[in-house]
Amino acid sequence: MTIGRLRRAMMRAAGVAIALSLIVAPGLLAYNQLIPPGGPNAIGSCTGSGTSPCYHWAKTAGNLSINVDVYLEVSLVGQEVDLRQEALNTMTSYNGIAARNPHLQQTTSTSSEEIYVSAANLNNPRALGGTSFTVNATGLISYATIRFNTQVEWDTNYDYTCRFVAGGNEVCKADASKVLRHEFGHAEGLAHIGTAVGVMIQGDPGPNYHSLQADDKNGIIHIYGAYP
Amino acid sequence: MSKARSGLGAIASTVVAVVLLALLVVTLQMRAPQATEPVGGGAVPVSSGATLSEAPAADVGEGISLGPAKPAEPPNAECLTYATVFDKILATVDDLARSSTAVVDATIEEVGPARWKTDTEQAPTEKQNLTSDRVMRLVRLSIAEDLSKRGASGSVVAWIPGGTMGCSKFLVDSYPVDLRVGDRFAFFLNSNNPPLAGLKGVSQVVEMWPIKDSVATSPELGDVSIADVSAAAARFLAP
Numbered sequence: 001m002t003i004g005r006l007r008r009a010m011m012r013a014a015g016v017a018i019a020l021s022l023i024v025a026p027g028l029l030a031y032n033q034l035i036p037p038g039g040p041n042a043i044g045s046c047t048g049s050g051t052s053p054c055y056h057w058a059k060t061a062g063n064l065s066i067n068v069d070v071y072l073e074v075s076l077v078g079q080e081v082d083l084r085q086e087a088l089n090t091m092t093s094y095n096g097i098a099a100r101n102p103h104l105q106q107t108t109s110t111s112s113e114e115i116y117v118s119a120a121n122l123n124n125p126r127a128l129g130g131t132s133f134t135v136n137a138t139g140l141i142s143y144a145t146i147r148f149n150t151q152v153e154w155d156t157n158y159d160y161t162c163r164f165v166a167g168g169n170e171v172c173k174a175d176a177s178k179v180l181r182h183e184f185g186h187a188e189g190l191a192h193i194g195t196a197v198g199v200m201i202q203g204d205p206g207p208n209y210h211s212l213q214a215d216d217k218n219g220i221i222h223i224y225g226a227y228p
Numbered sequence: 229m230s231k232a233r234s235g236l237g238a239i240a241s242t243v244v245a246v247v248l249l250a251l252l253v254v255t256l257q258m259r260a261p262q263a264t265e266p267v268g269g270g271a272v273p274v275s276s277g278a279t280l281s282e283a284p285a286a287d288v289g290e291g292i293s294l295g296p297a298k299p300a301e302p303p304n305a306e307c308l309t310y311a312t313v314f315d316k317i318l319a320t321v322d323d324l325a326r327s328s329t330a331v332v333d334a335t336i337e338e339v340g341p342a343r344w345k346t347d348t349e350q351a352p353t354e355k356q357n358l359t360s361d362r363v364m365r366l367v368r369l370s371i372a373e374d375l376s377k378r379g380a381s382g383s384v385v386a387w388i389p390g391g392t393m394g395c396s397k398f399l400v401d402s403y404p405v406d407l408r409v410g411d412r413f414a415f416f417l418n419s420n421n422p423p424l425a426g427l428k429g430v431s432q433v434v435e436m437w438p439i440k441d442s443v444a445t446s447p448e449l450g451d452v453s454i455a456d457v458s459a460a461a462a463r464f465l466a467p
Binding site for chain 1: 326
């Protein structure tokens with residue numbers, strides 16, 4: 001190979017690399033901000049290291065993931081949509097990411113659970129769900145609670161609307177499949193995103209996501225690392 | 229026999245006296261003003277039922293102690309952070325005004341200590357209930373302007389989720405954990421959701437938007453002029 005051919009080959013390779021980086025970069029840049037130990041109020045200031053670690057479960061090396069026990073309260077079954085089945089589907093989705101994020105497994109014991117999932121009245125018709133954490137100073141999550149609002153009329157039609165009814169109260173509808181994936185995303189450490197590129201968009205119907213998107217998976221990989 | 233009769237008479241007299249005394253106590257309790265309903269464990273009176281929506285011109289909160297009768301205890305000695313993020317369908321200014329009972333431009337005058345928003349005012353015993361939204365603070369607000377044009381003035385006591393207990397922080401999404409006296413906000417209040425049975429008339433702060441230069445900043449909607457907030461509030465809440 002002459003020097004000229006070698007130079008041309010190297011330039012072609014460089015061009016391919018630049019083109020690839022342009023394709024990949026937006027996805028990498030778009031991963032979720034992560035919830036910092038300063039709390040949801042401080043979303044955006046979390047850098048993931050040093051004095052600003054992000055909320056996360058224990059991390060492992062290699063291809064291992066820690067197991068996290070999830071208790072699904074019976075209240076989830078009595079809603080318009082079977083939220084317990086949706087929760088199980090959601091857990092499978094997160095377990096399917098090629099990352100070292102926690103392996104979510106159902107438990108029937110309320111003494112050993114690390115994530116407690118229930119349906120409850122959140123006293124705000126516009127609140128779809130809420131995720132609560134207990135974390136230490138390094139952002140390590142030791143316990144999480146996920147609640148879905150019983151005031152909401154749950155469906156799977158991707159219907160996000162509110163209406164005022166007699167007495168001046170509001171009644172809202174929401175898509176169970178997306179909200180379940182959203183709340184479990186919080187429980188894994190993901191925060192909200194500002195654009196509708198994944199299930200972690202807040203309060204906006206956006207595209208009809210019933211499955212985790214690249215942005216959601218990239219967020220998980222960013223926190224826990226991909227399988228090597 | 230006569231001894232027995234006189235003994236029975238004495239017992240009957242005692243019973244009658246006790247019944248009369250009990251009736252007197254019950255009557256006095258029924259005549260007592262409603263304003264003696266206990267606040268946070270029972271020491272301080274609160275104007276029962278006096279809400280911004282029902283009595284807009286009255287000062288709601290004068291004399292109310294912002295702390296519980298017994299200082300709240302953190303759930304454990306370890307310094308932990310408890311945080312909650314709620315996911316809501318975004319509301320427009322109109323939506324918020326319509327679901328509020330009052331909207332005021334006010335400054336924080338006094339901040340009470342964090343306390344448990346549970347029936348017992350103690351930390352929940354079940355770990356799944358140990359969430360940051362079960363902690364709250366009472367704040368006294370000095371009303372600069374009733375944006376809902378209902379004539380509210382003076383001060384009002386309201387509750388805000390979250391707070392700090394010992395070295396543990398209880399964070400609730402979109403509510404500041406550190407509240408400073410003198411800070412000015414547009415407060416969307418709801419008096420239909422008292423935090424505790426003994427705190428009727430104490431409004432919930434549904435949203436609080438910091439105000440600067442006649443502009444309020446919503447975490448979700450961004451900058452909104454006070455004129456627009458006032459117009460929406462007056463549209464749905466003005467008498």
